[in-house]
Structures are given as C-alpha cells and as structure tokens.
Amino acid sequence: MRLLIINTLPKVHPAAEKAICCLTEKASECMTFYTEDMRITPCIGCNACWLKTPGICAVKDDYEQILKAYLQYDVTLFISDTALGFINYKMKHVIDRILPMATMYTRIENGQTRHVPRYNKEFRFGLLYAGKGNQDYLAHWMSRFCLNFHGISLGAFPIEAWEEVCACIS
Amino acid sequence: MHFVIISGAARTQSKSNTAKIIAAFCEGLQNGGNTSKIWYLSDRKQWKSAKIAFEENENILFALPLYVENVPGIMLEFLACLSAKERPGSRISFLLQGGFPEVSQGRCCEEFLKTLPAQLGCGYGGTFIKGDMFGLSLMGEKMEAKLLQPFIEIGRQFGENGAFRRETIEAFSIPEYLSEEQIRISNGPLRYVQRFAMRYFARRLGCKTKLDAKPFCEKELQETQEETI
Numbered sequence: 168m169r170l171l172i173i174n175t176l177p178k179v180h181p182a183a184e185k186a187i188c189c190l191t192e193k194a195s196e197c198m199t200f201y202t203e204d205m206r207i208t209p210c211i212g213c214n215a216c217w218l219k220t221p222g223i224c225a226v227k228d229d230y231e232q233i234l235k236a237y238l239q240y241d242v243t244l245f246i247s248d249t250a251l252g253f254i255n256y257k258m259k260h261v262i263d264r265i266l267p268m269a270t271m272y273t274r275i276e277n278g279q280t281r282h283v284p285r286y287n288k289e290f291r292f293g294l295l296y297a298g299k300g301n302q303d304y305l306a307h308w309m310s311r312f313c314l315n316f317h318g319i320s321l322g323a324f325p326i327e328a329w330e331e332v333c334a335c336i337s
Numbered sequence: 338m339h340f341v342i343i344s345g346a347a348r349t350q351s352k353s354n355t356a357k358i359i360a361a362f363c364e365g366l367q368n369g370g371n372t373s374k375i376w377y378l379s380d381r382k383q384w385k386s387a388k389i390a391f392e393e394n395e396n397i398l399f400a401l402p403l404y405v406e407n408v409p410g411i412m413l414e415f416l417a418c419l420s421a422k423e424r425p426g427s428r429i430s431f432l433l434q435g436g437f438p439e440v441s442q443g444r445c446c447e448e449f450l451k452t453l454p455a456q457l458g459c460g461y462g463g464t465f466i467k468g469d470m471f472g473l474s475l476m477g478e479k480m481e482a483k484l485l486q487p488f489i490e491i492g493r494q495f496g497e498n499g500a501f502r503r504e505t506i507e508a509f510s511i512p513e514y515l516s517e518e519q520i521r522i523s524n525g526p527l528r529y530v531q532r533f534a535m536r537y538f539a540r541r542l543g544c545k546t547k548l549d550a551k552p553f554c555e556k557e558l559q560e561t562q563e564e565t566i
Contacts, residue, residue, distance in 0.1 A: 209410045211379075212348035212402065218539045222552040235553050251456055253407065253449055256414035263347075263410045270549045271535050273437070274528065275520045280437040286551055304448060311406040311445045 168336055170194035171240035173233060175202045175247050175257040176297055183246055186295060186329035190244065193333050198236060202261060205229040209260045216267035222285055223267060230264050237268060242291045242336050246326065249300035253308070268316060281315055290318030293335060295326045338499055340366060340373040341394040343387050345401035345412030350377045354473040358434055359400050361485040365492025378411050384418075391419060395427045396499045397459070399450075402470075403435035406445045422458035429454040430462030430501055436471030440513050443468070463501035465491065466510050475538050 170190060176183045178201050191197040206228045215225035224230060237243055247258035254262075268290075269282035294309055305323035313320040321335040342363065346355035356377065363373050376387035391397055401408055408416075431450045433443050443466035454461040473484055487509050494505045515523065523531075532548075539548055546552075 209414075210347055210404070212346065212353075212404075212409070215542075217548070218535070219542045219544050221539075221544065221546055221548050221550045238553055250413070250417045251449075252452055253413070256410050256417055259405075259407070259413045260410035263404050265405065271539075272532060272549060275515065275524050278514055278520070279439055279442065280515075280523075283549065285549060286554070301452075304452075307448070308406055308445055315406065 168194055168242060169196040169240045170198075170336065171236050171243045172197065172199040173202065173243065173245050173258075173261060174199060175245075175255070175261060177203055180297065182297060182326045183295075186246065186326055186332075190329060190333065190336075193336070196240075198240065200233055200236070202257065207233075207260060207264070210263040210266065214271075217269075217271035221267075221270065224264060226264070230261075233261070234264070234267060237265070237290065238286055238288060242293065242321070244293045244295060244321075244332060244336075246295045247297070249296050249298035252299065252301035252304060254294070254296065254300070254305070255298075262312070265316065281317070284317045290316055291321060291336075292316075292318055293321030293332050294323040295329055295332060296323060297326045300325070338371050338396055338496065339394065340371060340396045340398055340496075340499070341390045342373050342375045342398045342400060343391070343415075344375065344377045344379070345399055345409050345415070346377070347379055347402075347404070347409045347411050349379050352474065353377075353379065354470050355400050355402050355434060357473060357481070357485060358432065358467075358470070358488050361488035362400070362432065362492035362495070365489040365494070366496040368489070369493045369496035371496040378415050384415060387415070388418060392422070396462075397427065397429045398432060398462075398495075399429065400432040401434070403433060403437075403443055403446055407449055408446065416453065416457075419457055421456065425458075425460075427459040428462045428499060429457065429459045430495070430499070431464040433464055433466045434470045435466070435468050438469040438512070439515060440466045440468055440510050462499060463506070465495075465501045465506060 187199055207230050208226055208228050213225050247254040268285055270285045272283040273280050274283055292313055309320040309323050324331045344355050346353045350356045366373050376383045401412055435443055447464045450464050473481055491509055
C-alpha cells in the first residue's frame with residue numbers, strides 16, 4: 168500500500184512525528200509533504216481548472232506536486248490542526264485546491280448531483296487531527312468530501328489514535 | 338437596522354457570484370428601510386476593518402459559496418482571527434450559495450455554520466441555502482437578473498427582524514432534492530445540452546483542450562494536446 172501524507176502541522180509536533188514515523192513503517196511506500204516548507208496559497212475560485220485549462224490549476228505555487236501525488240498513491244492521509252471544531256484554515260486551503268481532480272461535467276448519482284471525476288481512480292482519504300476537533304462532524308464532512316470526489320473516507324481520528332488509521336490502510 | 342455583511346468568497350468582487358447575490362440582497366434590505374456595509378474577504382486589505390465591523394456591530398451576515406462541503410479556506414482563516422464577543426446581543430446569519438441545484442448539498446456546511454455563532458459569543462440568525470448558482474456569471478445579463486431577482490425579496494424579508502424566517506426558507510431555499518422527473522431529464526437529454534453549453538463557455542474563455550482532459554496522465558496529455566474542442 169502506497170501512502171501519501173500531507174501534514175499541515177509544524178514539523179516539530181511530537182504526536183505528528185510519531186504518527187508519521189509509524190505509518191511510514193507500515194506502508195510499502197510513503198511520501199510526506201510538510202506544507203510549512205511549501206508555498207500553498209488559497210483557491211481563488213477562478214474555475215480555470217474546470218473551464219480554461221481543464222485539470223490544471225491557474226495558481227502557480229507548490230501545489231501541483233500534491234495534485235500529481237494524489238494520483239500516484241493508494242491512500243492520502245491529511246494531518247491537520249483544528250479550529251472552531253473543524254480542520255484549520257491551512258488544511259482547508261490544501262483541500263480546496265483539489266478541484267482539478269473533478270471535471271466541470273455533472274451527473275446525478277443516488278439522487279444528488281456529482282461532478283464527473285477527471286481520472287479513473289477511486290481515492291481513499293483519511294484525516295488525523297490535533298486539538299479539539301468535533302470527531303463526529305469531521306467524520307461526516309470527510310464522508311461528504313469523499314462522496315463528491317468519488318472516493319472512500321477512512322474516517323477522522325485524533326492524532327493520538329493513529330493506529331486506527333493503520334487498521335484502515337493495511 | 339444596520340447590517341454588516343461579510344463575503345467569504347475567494348473570487349475577487351468584480352467576478353464573484355456571491356457579490357452579485359449580496360448586491361441583490363442589499364437592495365431588498367434597503368427597500369425595507371435598512372442600511373448595510375459590505376466587506377469582501379477576497380481583498381485582504383479589508384480584513385482589518387471587517388474584523389472591527391464584526392466587533393462593533395450586532396447584526397452580522399456572512400455570505401459565502403460552498404467550497405468542498407464547507408466554508409472557503411479564506412473565510413475559515415478570517416473566522417480564526419475573531420475573538421468571541423463578551424457582550425450579548427449580537428447575531429450571526431449565513432447566506433450559503435452553491436453550484437449544485439440541490440439545497441441538500443449545503444446541509445453538511447450548515448451543520449458547521451450553526452456551531453459558529455455560539456463559539457463567537459453571538460446568537461444564530463439561521464442559514465439560507467441556495468443552489469444552482471454556478472452559471473450566474475456565464476448566462477448573460479437577462480438570465481442573471483432572473484436568477485438574482487428572488488434575493489431582493491429574501492433580503493427584504495430578512496431585514497424585517499434580522500434573521501431568516503422559516504417561511505422565507507421554505508419559499509426560496511428549494512429544492513432539497515431534484516424530483517424523479519428532473520433526475521431523468523438531467524441524466525438524459527439535458528446532459529448533452531449541458532455539455533454543449535459548457536464546451537461553448539470554455540471555448541469563449543480560451544480553452545483549447547477537452548473539458549475532461551487528464552493532464553497528469555502522459556498518454557492522455559498527448560491525446561488532449563492533439564484534440565481541440
């Protein structure tokens with residue numbers, strides 16, 4: 168199992184360090200992005216990735232390598248801090264930029280409109296969070312997010328419970 | 338009443354669907370004898386004054402587009418810099434718009450929005466959700482005016498007591514889901530019309546590849562570069 172980790176927590180975060188170290192050992196191959204070393208700006212909502220340069224984000228920063236990595240790895244694990252019970256803005260900026268993975272086209276599946284996926288890949292996304300997140304809501308949000316990107320949610324867990332993710336990815 | 342309106346849209350004001358909705362909404366507020374002042378978070382120079390306006394005023398409305406099932410990252414960033422109000426009496430309401438037609442697509446975000454006022458020391462004035470707003474800027478002035486018209490009345494009704502009334506939501510925040518017939522049409526002939534229209538808009542914007550191009554697959558990259566829409 169090839170694992171992609173996107174960590175928006177500081178590099179020096181004992182719980183995240185431990186989780187990343189242990190998860191790396193479990194995976195056959197693992198790549199970790201530390202976003203504190205990267206320049207990732209917020210989505211500007213220009214829709215270029217849907218209508219002008221399909222699949223390619225108009226914002227030229229360090230994000231494109233993450234976009235490519237989503238396609239190269241079996242599972243993506245987001246590691247985030249929390250604010251107001253939800254993921255914090257740093258991780259939301261990262262996730263908002265995932266739009267190029269969907270096309271502008273839509274179709275109705277199970278009674279709701281969905282974007283037609285751009286790539287023939289079933290994504291698997293999980294979330295580990297630090298701080299006071301609302302776990303029930305985060306799990307619900309992850310499932311909704313995955314639904315609209317034709318993926319499977321592995322759930323949302325406090326970072327100390329990283330072993331729960333191991334069970335999902337092994 | 339005086340309302341502070343904060344746009345959580347990431348798109349610049351001149352190109353923002355949310356800004357157009359706010360303008361129509363404010364027209365309705367004004368028709369009811371209210372006043373309003375708008376701040377746009379897409380312009381970071383406005384953040385400081387938006388924060389002060391939030392602190393000093395009691396009637397706050399956040400207008401926002403749905404972004405990956407929740408609020409846009411920039412709005413989350415702004416919310417994180419606010420402190421909870423210590424003095425009671427303030428109220429926060431939300432106007433949430435999305436591209437998908439079903440109101441149910443906004444429910445997950447609404448669940449989060451409901452928690453915010455209490456965390457910021459305010460009361461909750463409700464969330465109004467409206468879908469099918471993606472094409473607002475693409476469909477020409479006539480259709481744009483038609484789509485915006487209801488927001489004038491929604492704004493007028495909101496201005497009466499500074500909160501979204503159940504009757505307003507029931508009348509305008511629809512449909513929760515598409516009907517079976519709408520689904521049949523959407524997945525049938527309308528799908529081809531929609532694709533044709535999108536390719537037309539894309540070409541007008543200068544798009545030179547297929548809208549379902551796969552630029553990060555080598556084979557696909559080669560194919561899509563050769564083929565134009």
